[in-house]
Amino acid sequence: MDARESMDYKSFYERVGARNGWDFSSVKAIAEGVAWDYAKVVQSRCKASDTLLDIGTGGGELLLRIADAAGQLVGIDHAAGMVETARRNAEREKRQNVRFMQIDAEDALPFPDASFDVVCCRHAPFRADESGRVLKPGGVLVTQQVGEGDKRNLAQAFGRGRSEATTGSLMRKYAAELNAAGFVDVQCFQYDADEYYATAEDLIFLLKHAPIIPGFGERDEDFAVLERFVADNRSDKGIRTNSERSLIIANKKL
Template sequence: MDETQYKAFYNRVGAENGWDFSRVKCVSEGVKWDFYNEVAKRCGKSDLLLDIGTGGGEQLLSLSDAASLLVGIDNADGMVRTAQANAAAAGKANVRMLRMDADRIEFPDGFFDVVSCRHAPFCAAEAARVLKPGGVFLTQQVSEGDKSNLGEAFGRRQTAAKDGTLRDRYVNELTEAGFREIHTLEYDAAEYYETAEDLVFLLKHTPIVPNFGRADGDFAALHGFIAKYRTSRGIRTNAKRFMITARK
């Protein structure tokens, strides 16, 4: 996918579903942290939290008691509409969902105590600008080695870059933006999807296999994949993630 295709895909998913995968039945083994639990640990009750690329806002809303004000931003109209509807339904008066670009955050310098970003692009310089001195930035991202057997089965994947490329780029950008105490962690967990329908939902609502279902042979590849990787625990693939924490 090029940038235009990805944005169109992301906007469509946002309008249809937000970033809510709670209906997917999947068991993971080897996950070393829960990202939004890590965010909550860094928040004080009087803190202001910014979540970049908040998607449908489901995860941010779960943290409403962790900080005084929580702001989720996303640049996709469909995602923001879903996030705002989710926030209204939840009735959380201290949570705001706004349409905003990560490289042009419309808040003053030093406004937030904590900035988070999960599975979305961010601008290190902008994150640094809106953080207070001593503030903390956290991001979790999908590693290039994620869902490696799916990429092999379909002959295409979200990225062809070498594993670790994105992690190293972000560490360099955060360093250049003036962050200190930069730490990285990663895991490569096994995932077991209970049914074929659970796996199809994942593929339709993520760019793991670009344009899944549109290429000739996709469903034959899917059947072959399921036959090869079905186990007593479910259909196996992997989830590879890295997390970076940094202090301004």
């Protein structure tokens, strides 16, 4: 069962957004085998005069990081808490070319046709047809999604949270939808990297702020399970798990 189907995902997402967005900068972790840097991939597709739409912007952390890559950037998210956090972050960084709006990307987007040069989306659902509509001819869409096998040893240890879908299923679904929506040169990539968390506290922060183990901490046995997991997966590099990601880059035909 997919983690989003076994928990109230939107309620969880609102709580995280009101607390801190998706800012995991305090978590100490390293990864080996990462095949790309998503922010750099998006930046490389931008020109200084471009307009960019970031779908599922969360607390705006990534959009603010790449704000110099484009002329105007818009981040949208369905969660009010996320948008409030993103606006606070933008105000703190004094960014004048970035704005955030509460919009559910699974509905029709409230933007005119051909409004953006670049559409990006990280770890959030999006509609291929609407993304294509708001892109200018020759524009590009970049999306990174979490793979079905992400954090597989954690899901096995807790006995919940693991997707039953075959690895790459979501990537292939989105690629097919993009092709059907008229995108061209749809390129797909995947990696499955080793990930090491420095301490149990870093791992607990991740589990409390990301939808990996549904309802983590709500069951009496969760911390005993975590203690065994840490003991079984500790190494010189840290506490081992994995990070599985997919990347799609697609162009709107001229």
